[in-house]
Amino acid sequence: MKYTLYPGCASEGTAISYHHSALEVAKVLGLELKEIEDWNCCGATVTSSVIGQFAADVLAARNLALAEKMGQEDVVATCSSCYAILGNVNKKFSDEKFKVNANDALSKDGLSYDGKLKVRMLLDVMVSEVGLDTIASKVVKPLKGLKVAGYVGCQTVRALREFDNWENPTFLDEIIAALGAEPVPFSHKLKCCTGAMAISSADITVSALYPILKSAHEAGADLIVTPCPLCQMNLDAFQVKVNKGYGTNYNLPVLFFTQLMAVAYGLDSKKAGLDYCIVSPNNALKQFGV
Amino acid sequence: MSDATAKEKATIKYDSEFTKKVYEMENGKWVKMCMQCGICPTTCALKEKMDLSPRRIIQLIRAGRKDEVLKANTMWLCTSCYTCACRCPRGVPMMDVMHDLRHLAVENGINHNSQAMAEVYAKDVSKRGRIWEGGLMLNYGLKIGLGNFMKMALDMQDVGKGLMLHRRLPLLPPKGVKNPGKLREVLNRAQEIAKKEGGH
Numbered sequence: 356m357k358y359t360l361y362p363g364c365a366s367e368g369t370a371i372s373y374h375h376s377a378l379e380v381a382k383v384l385g386l387e388l389k390e391i392e393d394w395n396c397c398g399a400t401v402t403s404s405v406i407g408q409f410a411a412d413v414l415a416a417r418n419l420a421l422a423e424k425m426g427q428e429d430v431v432a433t434c435s436s437c438y439a440i441l442g443n444v445n446k447k448f449s450d451e452k453f454k455v456n457a458n459d460a461l462s463k464d465g466l467s468y469d470g471k472l473k474v475r476m477l478l479d480v481m482v483s484e485v486g487l488d489t490i491a492s493k494v495v496k497p498l499k500g501l502k503v504a505g506y507v508g509c510q511t512v513r514a515l516r517e518f519d520n521w522e523n524p525t526f527l528d529e530i531i532a533a534l535g536a537e538p539v540p541f542s543h544k545l546k547c548c549t550g551a552m553a554i555s556s557a558d559i560t561v562s563a564l565y566p567i568l569k570s571a572h573e574a575g576a577d578l579i580v581t582p583c584p585l586c587q588m589n590l591d592a593f594q595v596k597v598n599k600g601y602g603t604n605y606n607l608p609v610l611f612f613t614q615l616m617a618v619a620y621g622l623d624s625k626k627a628g629l630d631y632c633i634v635s636p637n638n639a640l641k642q643f644g645v
Numbered sequence: 646m647s648d649a650t651a652k653e654k655a656t657i658k659y660d661s662e663f664t665k666k667v668y669e670m671e672n673g674k675w676v677k678m679c680m681q682c683g684i685c686p687t688t689c690a691l692k693e694k695m696d697l698s699p700r701r702i703i704q705l706i707r708a709g710r711k712d713e714v715l716k717a718n719t720m721w722l723c724t725s726c727y728t729c730a731c732r733c734p735r736g737v738p739m740m741d742v743m744h745d746l747r748h749l750a751v752e753n754g755i756n757h758n759s760q761a762m763a764e765v766y767a768k769d770v771s772k773r774g775r776i777w778e779g780g781l782m783l784n785y786g787l788k789i790g791l792g793n794f795m796k797m798a799l800d801m802q803d804v805g806k807g808l809m810l811h812r813r814l815p816l817l818p819p820k821g822v823k824n825p826g827k828l829r830e831v832l833n834r835a836q837e838i839a840k841k842e843g844g845h
């Protein structure tokens with residue numbers, strides 16, 4: 356199984372542990388992920404308010420053009436936001452006028468994009484292509500007794516509505532269960548963490564994070580997993596601020612789901628990237644040899 | 646609502662040009678499509694922090710109440726979470742409408758911290774093709790001014806410390822695209838085309 360990988364900027368900074376653990380886990384699963392050569396930032400939702408929607412679309416499309424140059428393998432993104440942006444732009448290429456204009460701009464860098472590739476999210480590829488049976492078959496340390504809150508976040512299943520169920524998603528929980536752990540239901544599974552607002556309006560972010568942590572905690576979760584870099588960073592790095600602001604004492608590790616897979620696959624904690632976690636998962640995962 | 650805003654409201658006039666302007670924007674057709682059912686505010690996570698709900702914003706655009714619309718914090722608080730868009734019976738992509746409104750607000754000289762952030766972000770993209778998350782904070786700090794930055798740094802020190810200790814904020818920029826100059830040419834050309842085609 357082969358895909359071209361769009362890593363996204365977070366893979367080089369705040370979500371470095373997502374990137375590395377995803378590559379390690381993919382190796383175990385025989386999933387070939389070839390990084391798009393010379394990729395650029397997808398632009399997220401903010402760039403369009405500065406350079407305009409069309410230029411922001413072209414920025415994102417440059418990555419698809421580069422992927423096409425490498426072959427006919429579909430593109431997979433790890434980050435929810437990158438997936439939403441690249442996927443939306445990809446759809447626009449079915450509009451002939453958009454395609455002509457976008458290729459006009461891309462030609463300045465000697466590129467063009469035909470619009471034939473699909474854009475997928477890693478979470479989707481794991482469940483729909485790799486399959487839960489295969490995911491389960493590689494487990495060497497079943498995560499028995501571990502209670503996990505699968506925080507899907509907002510854009511992941513809603514932005515394109517191309518996989519899972521966007522009102523009641525199950526993919527993430529199914530992976531958790533395939534690893535032998537227990538997915539716990541909690542009310543704020545899909546509630547927005549406010550994303551990049553964390554920097555410009557931290558107080559609003561903290562007030563959005565509080566009920567997410569609270570509901571996961573009350574559901575008895577030992578830790579949280581998520582498929583989204585911003586969700587991970589906000590819940591992990593801002594947990595201390597939530598505790599200060601609300602007088603709580605939460606100590607909930609927040610992992611990327613690929614990190615939890617790495618643990619269940621018996622990969623060492625370096626490969627799983629566990630020391631990048633701010634709230635230490637060592638206690639919760641001690642029983643599994645971490 | 647404060648007295649001041651109540652008074653302002655009393656003096657606000659209907660501005661049909663404004664309504665037309667929004668209709669002509671990239672997502673203007675959606676503003677026409679809305680049937681004011683009220684589902685979006687009930688699903689919006691940020692509603693309580695917004696001056697005007699997403700539904701109300703649309704109502705006021707149609708009523709030509711330019712100042713109230715452009716001064717609202719609504720479009721700046723929308724996180725593009727897609728919740729309302731998924732549930733809207735007319736399929737209105739509210740986050741895209743909000744992006745148009747940000748544009749209009751900026752054009753009218755209204756600004757917001759998240760626009761400052763967006764500008765820093767876009768600058769990094771055109772300079773290096775990729776975002777350097779560590780530098781992002783720094784440049785954002787410069788943009789909002791030293792005083793504000795110090796306040797923010799103080800307020801964020803726990804968060805920053807955690808990220809630093811766990812090597813999550815690279816101190817040096819990771820490599821960018823090979824030829825950022827070419828990327829800028831692509832983006833410039835795209836902006837030219839957008840201008841030629843109308844809209845933005």
Ligand code: SF4
Nearest residue numbers: 363364365397399437
């Ligand atoms: S959205 Fe974020 S993670 Fe994705 S490419 Fe852009 S900056 Fe990087």
Ligand code: SF4
Nearest residue numbers: 508509510550585586
């Ligand atoms: S939950 Fe937060 S980080 Fe995740 S997609 Fe939504 S805004 Fe982005």
Ligand code: SF4
Nearest residue numbers: 679680682683685733
């Ligand atoms: S849910 Fe849709 S139709 Fe209903 S008020 Fe909101 S935008 Fe309008």
Ligand code: SF4
Nearest residue numbers: 689723724726727729
């Ligand atoms: S997309 Fe924006 S307006 Fe709609 S629910 Fe999310 S934050 Fe609210």
